[in-house]
Amino acid sequence: xxxxxxxxxxxxxxxxxxxxxxxxxxxxxxxxxxxxxxxxxxxxxxxxxxxxxxxxxxxxxxxxxxxxxxxxxxxxxxxxxxxxxxxxxxxxxxxxxxxxxxxxxxxxxxxxxxxxxxxxxxxxxxxxxxxxxxxxxxxxxxxxxxxxxxxxxxxxxxxxxxxxxxxxxxxxxxxxxxxxxxxxxxxxxxxxxxxxxxxxxxxxxxxxxxxxxxxxxxxxxxxxxxxxxxxxxxxxxxxxxxxxxxxxxxxxxxxxxxxxxxxxxxxxxxxxxxxxxxxxxxxxxxxxxxxxxxxxxxxxxxxxxxxxxxxxxxxxxxxxxxxxxxxxxxxxxxxxxxxxxxxxxxxxxxxxxxxxxxxxxxxxxxxxxxxxxxxx
Numbered sequence: 408x409x410x411x412x413x414x415x416x417x418x419x420x421x422x423x424x425x426x427x428x429x430x431x432x433x434x435x436x437x438x439x440x441x442x443x444x445x446x447x448x449x450x451x452x453x454x455x456x457x458x459x460x461x462x463x464x465x466x467x468x469x470x471x472x473x474x475x476x477x478x479x480x481x482x483x484x485x486x487x488x489x490x491x492x493x494x495x496x497x498x499x500x501x502x503x504x505x506x507x508x509x510x511x512x513x514x515x516x517x518x519x520x521x522x523x524x525x526x527x528x529x530x531x532x533x534x535x536x537x538x539x540x541x542x543x544x545x546x547x548x549x550x551x552x553x554x555x556x557x558x559x560x561x562x563x564x565x566x567x568x569x570x571x572x573x574x575x576x577x578x579x580x581x582x583x584x585x586x587x588x589x590x591x592x593x594x595x596x597x598x599x600x601x602x603x604x605x606x607x608x609x610x611x612x613x614x615x616x617x618x619x620x621x622x623x624x625x626x627x628x629x630x631x632x633x634x635x636x637x638x639x640x641x642x643x644x645x646x647x648x649x650x651x652x653x654x655x656x657x658x659x660x661x662x663x664x665x666x667x668x669x670x671x672x673x674x675x676x677x678x679x680x681x682x683x684x685x686x687x688x689x690x691x692x693x694x695x696x697x698x699x700x701x702x703x704x705x706x707x708x709x710x711x712x713x714x715x716x717x718x719x720x721x722x723x724x725x726x727x728x729x730x731x732x733x734x735x736x737x738x739x740x741x742x743x744x745x746x747x748x749x750x751x752x753x754x755x756x757x758x759x760x761x762x763x764x765x766x767x768x769x770x771x772x773x774x775x776x777x778x779x780x781x782x783x
Contacts, residue, residue, distance in 0.1 A: 430456060433472040436479055437599040438572070438725045443480050449473040457505075464509035467502035471515045474498055495519055503529075510537040517546060522553070522628070541570045545599070548606070553631045555638070564610035573603060574723035579715045580732045581608045584688045585615040586710040587702070589663035593619045593639075593655060594689060597670035600728065605667075623673045626651055653679070656692050665689040668735045687711070687739045700746050703739045707759075716762065734770045737763070741779050748783035756783075 430452045453470035460466055478491030499519040506512040513533035520526035530550065534543045548563035567573070581604025588594055596602040605620045619639070626632055627648045636644055639662065644654050656664050656679055666674060667689050674680060683690035684699040687706040691697055707713070716733055723729065740763050747756035760780070767776035 428452070430469070433469045433476065434724070435472065435599075436476050437728065440728050441476075443477055446473050446476045446480070450477065461505045464502075464506040464511035467498075467506060468511040468515060471495065471498045471502060471519070475518070508536070510540055510543075514540075514543055514546075522549065522625075541567070541572060544570065544572070545603070548603075549625070552606070553625065553628065555634050560606075561610045564607050567603070568607050568611045571723070572725075573600065573607060574725050574729040575721065576715050576719075576723075576726075576729045577604045577732055578608055579712060580688070580735075581605045582612070582614060583706075583711045583713075584667050585609070585618055586712075587687045587689060587706040588615065588618050588665055589691075591617050591619075592663040592665055593621055594665040594667055595621050595623050595652070595655075595670045595673070596667050597623045597673045600732075601667055601669035621655070623652065623670055626655075652677070664692045666692070668738075669732075685739055685742070688735060700742060703743050704746060707739075707743055713762075717765065730769070733766055734772070737766055737772065737776065740766070741776070744780055745783055 428448070431449060433446070433449050433453070450470065450473035453466060453473055457463065457466050457470050474491060474495045478488055478495055481487040481491060496519055499515045502515045503512045510533045513529045513536065517526050517530035517533065520529075527550070530543060530546050533540070534547060537543075544563055544567050548560060548567060551560035551563060568578075577600055581601070584594070584601075585605060585608060594605070596605060602620065602622045605618075608614050609616050609618070609620070619635070621635065626635065632644060632651055636642070639658070640660060641654070641658055644651050646654070652674070658664070665686075666683065668685075671683070671690055674683075679692060682694055683692050684697040684702075686697075686699050686702040691699070691702070716736070740759055744756060744759045744763060747753075747759060763776050763780065764773065767773040
């Protein structure tokens with residue numbers, strides 16, 4: 408049995424916030440997420456503020472962050488996304504003109520560039536101005552990954568881990584993803600948090616460093632692509648950018664390839680969807696049939712660390728974003744629940760039911776969950 412299609416959204420939890428005519432710090436949507444009207448209000452408030460305080464670098468950062476969040480939340484509306492991209496660039500250029508010697512002014516230019524090597528000097532200048540400012544750490548980590556500078560990459564992973572940027576629950580989720588993969592496998596990711604979680608667990612905890620984590624967007628960068636292919640011992644890829652993923656899936660060295668449950672949305676319209684099997688928190692690519700229920704059972708019974716789903720002993724600014732990762736367990740949990748029903752393992756079935764209902768209730772999916780398991 409292959410993938411479960413579309414019964415649960417992937418990584419989509421949005422925090423609800425009342426609007427209130429007061430300027431607030433605007434964080435990246437990977438850290439704290441609100442609805443678009445909240446960002447629109449903040450955009451207006453910070454715009455008015457910088458008109459009167461043009462040398463306030465943090466104000467420019469919040470102004471830009473508001474526009475960037477609106478752009479990213481309009482990802483599926485490509486025209487709107489493009490228009491907000493232009494607005495972001497206008498704000499970035501105005502910010503740099505107003506505060507060129509600040510961390511914020513330089514980092515905004517880099518942040519807006521989308522990893523444009525021609526703008527690298529702005530990232531390095533921002534880091535030089537404020538070497539302990541964690542807002543540049545992610546970008547530096549990505550830079551060292553793109554250049555395959557393992558020592559510096561590991562150093563930045565440790566700094567991000569020590570800064571507490573990622574909630575423990577996301578790191579735990581990353582551990583569980585890595586735990587289920589075949590030896591020396593490749594796993595595709597797509598976003599910031601799902602990629603960073605795997606990188607940090609590998610580099611800081613030394614867990615499953617045999618796995619190659621490939622971000623689906625970064626691999627389309629030619630220089631990085633060439634480095635990865637060379638390391639994997641694959642022939643240089645000469646085709647269209649979109650074909651690079653297929654070349655990895657069908658690699659001639661028969662390296663196992665997975666896509667994590669966050670990253671699968673990148674391939675929703677790709678023919679590889681006919682050959683992927685849900686194995687828990689990842690999809691395994693295979694031209695041959697895979698007994699994925701047995702793999703799901705193995706992962707939950709022997710590999711995953713799950714206590715964090717039922718016992719939370721700390722809070723984090725990004726808990727709202729992190730909570731959405733818990734919802735990603737539901738499709739495989741339902742498969743496992745039905746399997747235990749069929750095998751008449753009532754005690755194990757009862758444990759999974761408690762977890763299913765707890766997660767379902769938390770994310771407003773309780774009716775859906777109950778409907779899917781009602782005949783078991």
